[in-house]
Amino acid sequence: MKKIVRIGLIVVAVLVVAFFALRTYTKSKSPEATAVFNENGLSVEVKYCQPAKKGREIFGGLLPYGKVWRTGANEATVISFGKDVLLADKPLKAGKYTLWTIPNPAEWTIVINGETGQWGTNYDESQDVLRVNVPVSKKSDVTELFKIDFTSQTGGADMVLRWDMTEVAVPVRVP
Numbered sequence: 001m002k003k004i005v006r007i008g009l010i011v012v013a014v015l016v017v018a019f020f021a022l023r024t025y026t027k028s029k030s031p032e033a034t035a036v037f038n039e040n041g042l043s044v045e046v047k048y049c050q051p052a053k054k055g056r057e058i059f060g061g062l063l064p065y066g067k068v069w070r071t072g073a074n075e076a077t078v079i080s081f082g083k084d085v086l087l088a089d090k091p092l093k094a095g096k097y098t099l100w101t102i103p104n105p106a107e108w109t110i111v112i113n114g115e116t117g118q119w120g121t122n123y124d125e126s127q128d129v130l131r132v133n134v135p136v137s138k139k140s141d142v143t144e145l146f147k148i149d150f151t152s153q154t155g156g157a158d159m160v161l162r163w164d165m166t167e168v169a170v171p172v173r174v175p
Helices: 002-029
Strands: 032-039 042-049 077-081 085-087 090-092 095-102 107-113 128-153 156-173
Antiparallel strands (some): 085 090
C-alpha cells in the first residue's frame, strides 16, 4: 500500500512541475500584461497576455478574419468593470467577464462573455453577454507585441487594442 501511495505522490509531483514549466515557457513567449483605467469614477481592468508579431501576417493570416479570437494569448483575456458602463453605446453591468474579438478588415466585433477562468481556446458563444461592432484604423507603424491600453475621453475612456498595423478603439462610457 505504501508503494502505491509513494508512486501516486511522485506522479502528482511530476505533473505539478510539468504544469509550472509549461506555464513559465508560454509566459516567456507571450508575457502577461494588465491595462488599468481609473478616473472620474470609472474603473476598468484588463488582464491579458501579449503575443508577438515575429514577422508573421497577423490579421487575415495567423488570425483569420471572421473567427473568434481570445484577444491575446494563453488564457482567455479577463476584463472587469467597477460599475455599469456603456460599451460602444450598449449597456453592460459591472462585473468580471472575458474579452473576445472577431477581427474583420473594416470592423471588429467586440464580444463580452460571462464565462471566466478558461483557457483561451475554450470559447462558449452561449455565454455571450454583449456584442458590439467598432471600426478598424490602420497605422503606419508596426506594434510588435499586442497591446491594450486606455485613452481618457469625455465621460469615460476608449479601450485601445493595437497589434501589427491595426488599431481598434472601443468606447467605454459612464451612463
